[in-house]
Amino acid sequence: MSTPASVPTVSFRFAVVSEIDPLQQVIVHTPGAELELVTPEQRLTLLFDDILFVEEAQAEHRQMCALFEKVVGAEGAVLQITDLLRTAFASEEAREAFVEQLCRLQPEANLQAFARELAALSPDELLHFALTGQSPLPLNAFPLPNLLFTRDLAAVVNDHLIVSHPATAARARESLILRVILEHHPGFAGLRERIIYLPEGVTFEGGDLLVASPEVVLLGHSERTSLGGVAHVARALFSRTSVRHVLVVDLPKQRASMHLDTVFTFVSADECVVFPPILHQEGNVLHLMAGDTPEQFVTEMPPDLKTALERLLDRPLTFIPCGGDNPVHQKREQWTDGANFFALAPGVVVGYERNHYTFEEMRRHGYRVVTAESFLSYYAESPFVPGTEKLAIKLEGNELSRGRGGPRCMTLPLARQPLG
Known part of the structure; x- marks a missing residue:
């Protein structure tokens, strides 16, 4: 069977040494039939607060992908x-590997009784089952509406990729899908020694990891990433990459701040968008450094995240408040992912249009605020070259935002082009 035309035949690479370097390659998932299968009765089990208008969510997601294609230009x-x-x-x-691992992953579903029939499905039939849980066989499984948030499947740090261990059963099949891609897609054949798998019993999701520099990484201890997950990720980074410092941010264990990137994202080399009620706290950051043995850490307690980052990065940082200075606006816009910006290049970021006060704050910090539609229209016949000005791009996300994830949540960057 030939490779589909929409999939590049070139090999991929892992190369992320910063959150803001120019984007080169990113994995996304435009929502499809799986999102149409979320019912009011199932929605909370499937981690959705509401039922989305699928066609509108798809249009919004395609517009986001069009931004990426225009900015990357390749x-x-x-x-x-x-x-x-x-x-x-x-x-x-x-x-066969997918079916075998799925049977082990969900023994309570009695999939083993249909293992042979599942493995005998055509590639497209098995793909449909993997995403929707539906098949021509007399069995069904839950759909995967959260596959939309590809960020949580893994995290690329420098030239390695860490595969997530999801905290909820509703997302377990997503990690299996990524594992099958990494282990069987020919484009990843040369990268398999750079893939880090975590042990059973710990949880870690990619939204809790941010790359500040080749040597500095932030990890959230959150509702979705356990302390054991933090420790295993830190050990792996110290032993296999150039990372020398891990800043662990202790987050409230609640849905509103389920990952670190729901309250903190980098938008340029010296600017971050933050949710002040959490990120301005003292005593919620732990600095980890490698000890004499793989099991040991050297630790210290910096006064706060801003102080720790400025010292490790050796430059001052501006913390831009999500929602501006008004505490009510801060809470409302953090709820709709106002702090979850995704950088396409230094100072070129995309966020949800509905977060009006956050964009006003970006404007006050020197960003030109434009809609995604106007950006794409202006550059319809010419390439976009980042670096001439700071841009904050407003993405229509009225439906996507109801899934409780922003542009960073919906992106898994494999490679960025390091600057300098």
Whole structure:
């Protein structure tokens, strides 16, 4: 079976040494049939607060992908996870591995009774089952509406990728999908020694990891990432990458701040958007450094995140408040992912249009605020070259935001172009 035309035939690479370097390649998932299967009765089990208007969510997501393609300006920059899985499933070995691991992952579903029939499905039929839980066989499983948030599947740090361990059963099949892609898609063949798997019993999701520099990483201890997950990720980074400092941010264990990137994101080399009630606290940051043995850490307690980051990065940082200075606006706009910006290049970021006060704050900090539609229209016939001005791009996200994840949540960057 040939590789689908929408999937690049070139090999991929892992290269992320900063949150804000120019984007080169990113994995996304434009929502499909799986989102249409979320019912009012199931929505909380599937981690959704509401029922989304799927067609509108798809249009908003496609507009976001169009931004990425315009800014990167290269074919194969935006990788759809469904295309990657379809290519992997062209291999009979991949299909068998997926079914075998799925049976072990969810023994209570009694999938083992249909293992042979599942493995015998065509690649497209198995792909449909993997995303929606529906098949021509007399069995069904839950759909995967959260696959939209590809950030949580993994995190790339320098030239390695860490595969997540989701905290909820509703997302377990997503990690399996990524594992099958990484282990069976030919584009990742040369990268498999750079993939880090975590042990059973710990939880970690990619939204809790931010790369500040090649040597400095932030980790959230959150509702979704356990202390054991933090420790294992830190050990792996110290032993296998150039990372020398891990700043652990202790977050409230609640849905509103489920990941670190829901309250903190980098938007330029010296600017971050933050949710002040959490990020201006004292005593909620732990600095980890490698000890004499892999099991040991050297630790210290910096006064706060801003102080610790400025010292480690050796430059002053501006913390831009999500929602501005008004505490009510801060809470409302953090709820709709006002702090969850995604950087396409230094000082070129995208966020949800509905977070009006956050964009006004960006304007006060020297950003030109434009809509995604006007940006794409202006550059329809010419390439976009970042670096001439700071841009904050407003993405229509009235439906996507109801899924409780912003532009950073919906992106898994594989590679960025390091500056300097």
